[in-house]
Amino acid sequence: MNKDLDKLHPYPFEKLNALKAGLTPPDNLQHIALSIGEPKHPAPAFVKQVLADSLEKLSAYPLTKGIPELREAISTWLCRRFQLDAVDAETQVLPVNGTREALFAFAQAVVDRAGTPLILSPNPFYQIYEGAGFLAGAELKFLNCTADNNYLPNFDAVDEETWRHCQLLYLCSPGNPTGAVMDIPLLQQLIQLADRHDFIIASDECYSEIYPDENNPPPGLLQACAQMDRLDYSRCVVFHSLSKRSNLPGLRSGFVAGDAKVLQSFLRYRTYHGCAMPVPTQLASIAAWNDEQHVIENREQYRQKFDVFKEILDDTLPLSLPDAGFYFWADTSAAKVGSDENFARELFANEHITVLPGRYLARHAEGVNPGENRVRMALVAPLDECREAALRIRRFVINARKNPA
Numbered sequence: 001m002n003k004d005l006d007k008l009h010p011y012p013f014e015k016l017n018a019l020k021a022g023l024t025p026p027d028n029l030q031h032i033a034l035s036i037g038e039p040k041h042p043a044p045a046f047v048k049q050v051l052a053d054s055l056e057k058l059s060a061y062p063l064t065k066g067i068p069e070l071r072e073a074i075s076t077w078l079c080r081r082f083q084l085d086a087v088d089a090e091t092q093v094l095p096v097n098g099t100r101e102a103l104f105a106f107a108q109a110v111v112d113r114a115g116t117p118l119i120l121s122p123n124p125f126y127q128i129y130e131g132a133g134f135l136a137g138a139e140l141k142f143l144n145c146t147a148d149n150n151y152l153p154n155f156d157a158v159d160e161e162t163w164r165h166c167q168l169l170y171l172c173s174p175g176n177p178t179g180a181v182m183d184i185p186l187l188q189q190l191i192q193l194a195d196r197h198d199f200i201i202a203s204d205e206c207y208s209e210i211y212p213d214e215n216n217p218p219p220g221l222l223q224a225c226a227q228m229d230r231l232d233y234s235r236c237v238v239f240h241s242l243s244k245r246s247n248l249p250g251l252r253s254g255f256v257a258g259d260a261k262v263l264q265s266f267l268r269y270r271t272y273h274g275c276a277m278p279v280p281t282q283l284a285s286i287a288a289w290n291d292e293q294h295v296i297e298n299r300e301q302y303r304q305k306f307d308v309f310k311e312i313l314d315d316t317l318p319l320s321l322p323d324a325g326f327y328f329w330a331d332t333s334a335a336k337v338g339s340d341e342n343f344a345r346e347l348f349a350n351e352h353i354t355v356l357p358g359r360y361l362a363r364h365a366e367g368v369n370p371g372e373n374r375v376r377m378a379l380v381a382p383l384d385e386c387r388e389a390a391l392r393i394r395r396f397v398i399n400a401r402k403n404p405a
Contacts, residue, residue, distance in 0.1 A: 007134040011127060012360035019345050025352035032389045034377045035354040037176070037327070041247040041301055041380075044294045050287045051251075057279035064276045065267060066095035073286045074255045081208075082223040086231055091260035094267055095277050095285070098252040099206050099239040100128055103170075106237070107132035109269035110200055110262065111167055118165040122153050122172055124362035124371045126204065129170040138167065142365040151180035151329070155190065163197040174207040174218055177361055177376040178329045179322020187224035194235040200262060203238045206254070207325040209245040209295055210302055218324045222258060233258040244326070245295055246288045253277065253285040302326050305379040305386040312390035316397045328377040329358070335397045336404040340375050346400070351392040 016035060025031070065071075071089040078087045087093060096102035103126070111117050111133075119133040123142035133140045141162060143153035152175075169190065173182040187203075194201050203221040211217055225233045241254035256263065277285075288294075309328065310319050317335060319328050332343040340357040347353050358374030379386055 002135070004134050004137065008131050009127070012356060015360050016344070016354070016356060019341060019357070020348050020354070023345065023349045025348055026350070029352040029392070030388075032353045032381055032385050032392075034379070034381065034389060035356040037244070037378045037380065038249055039244055039247040039326075039380050040382060041298055043247050043251075044288065044291070046291070047246065047248065047251075047284045047288050051280050051284040054280040054283045057283070060279065062276040062279050062282070064271045066277060067279065067282050070095055070282045070286050070289075073289045074257065077289045078222065078257060081217070082220045082226070084222060084226050084231075087222070087257060088260065092233065092257055092263060094256045094263050094270070095282065096239075096254050096256055096270075097275055097277055098243065099204065099241045099254040099256075101252075101275060102254060102256050103128050103202065103204060103239055104132040104135075105270065105273060105275070106202055106239075106256070106266060107136040107138070107168060109266045111136040111138050113137040116165065117167045118162070119168045119170065120158070120162070120166050121170045122175065123365050124177055124358065125170070126172060126176050127361070130363075133168075141166075142363050144365055144368065144370045145175065145178055145180065146370050151175060151178035152182060152186070155186075155193070163193060163199075166197060166199045169194070169199055169201050171201060171203040171221070173203065173205060173220075174211070174322070174324035176204075176207060176325065177327045177356075177358070177374075179207075179325040179327055181218040181323040184219050184224050184227060187219065187221055188228060191221075191224060191228065191230070191236060199235070200259075201236050203236070205238050206241045206244055208240065210299055210326050211324040212299075212303060212306070212321065214296070214299070232260065235259055235262070237262055242285060242288050245298070247298060248288065251281055251284060253281055253288075301383065302379060305383055308383065308387050309377075309379065309390045312387070313394055313397075316394045326379050328379065330355075330375050330377055331373060332375055333373045335400050337400045340371070340373050344375055347393065347396050350399070351396050353389055353392055353396075 071093045074093045075087040075089040117138040119138045120141050121129045123144050145151045208218050221236050221238050237258035243249040332340050337343050344355050344357045355375040358371030359369050362369050362371030
């Protein structure tokens with residue numbers, strides 16, 4: 001067996017299941033899951049119709065590169081969304097079966113195992129980055145994201161030796177779980193560092209379409225490139241998905257776009273990897289990328305849920321609205337129930353609500369785990385369930401303060 005498999009940590013939800021084992025929550029309270037970032041809004045009806053109408057296409061093998069019409073739809077969306085002059089649909093776009101698969105596979109394709117390859121990642125982070133790095137034979141260096149640095153890595157604190165060994169930098173903007181957004185100057189600083197030290201930037205932008213202000217969408221890495229007149233997007237690759245944007249997590253449809261030379265090698269890897277997207281999925285994806293109205297409506301639903309949560313909980317469990325995304329990265333220290341693990345365990349036991357302890361999404365780095373005393377709350381449930389969840393959490397925190405741990 002591949003001995004690097006032994007380096008893999010249990011997935012956060014495995015740890016969560018173990019934490020909840022043996023607990024018996026009140027059976028008169030319906031379970032509300034705020035732990036997993038799985039959108040629960042209805043999938044767009046027009047996308048489902050296209051999928052149903054194209055099932056006869058299942059009789060043919062799909063191409064790994066995808067059909068030209070899908071790549072064109074993605075290119076058009078990228079240009080419209082990020083004010084880009086051009087994205088070559090032939091060489092700078094590659095459809096993928098959801099970004100989780102692509103984020104993992106990307107490291108396998110681009111990491112040079114000679115010497116001791118190094119991957120840099122935000123901390124807390126999406127655990128796929130770590131697993132991808134380990135199984136590519138790389139070491140991981142985690143850059144803490146805390147309230148002190150607005151939940152963004154302090155890249156200025158990274159020394160030259162580290163940059164010199166870095167082969168791949170994972171970014172997540174908007175961040176999971178913090179919701180923090182990197183601005184154009186910061187992204188351009190990283191592009192300049194990539195040029196100087198010859199590493200690739202993999203920017204996970206899966207939450208880019210969920211944001212509070214219609215007039216202020218989060219910027220992206222390719223947008224930062226374009227503002228530097230850098231339309232070859234050298235050393236820069238972005239990852240996008242329909243899962244969050246269009247409430248289609250089960251469609252497993254996303255794309256990778258950017259540096260044509262990097263994508264050429266990634267396509268070669270994927271041809272052997274056997275991960276071509278079924279044509280009905282591609283046709284349904286075209287319909288989704290070509291429509292914005294359902295995305296606007298989706299954002300409005302999340303705004304309503306954030307407003308309800310904050311209104312109910314603000315005087316009990318202070319919450320900071322994220323820059324983007326659908327998570328609250330809540331500080332549990334005000335609840336007086338001990339650690340983030342204990343908060344999650346007692347909340348489930350008393351109120352039948354599941355949240356994810358922040359420490360499960362982070363690693364100890366520089367002497368701390370930046371997820372400790374935080375929990376991730378995913379506002380994916382319907383509005384009424386989110387309102388009920390906020391009321392129960394408020395009750396839980398009030399009771400905990402009366403009877404501190």
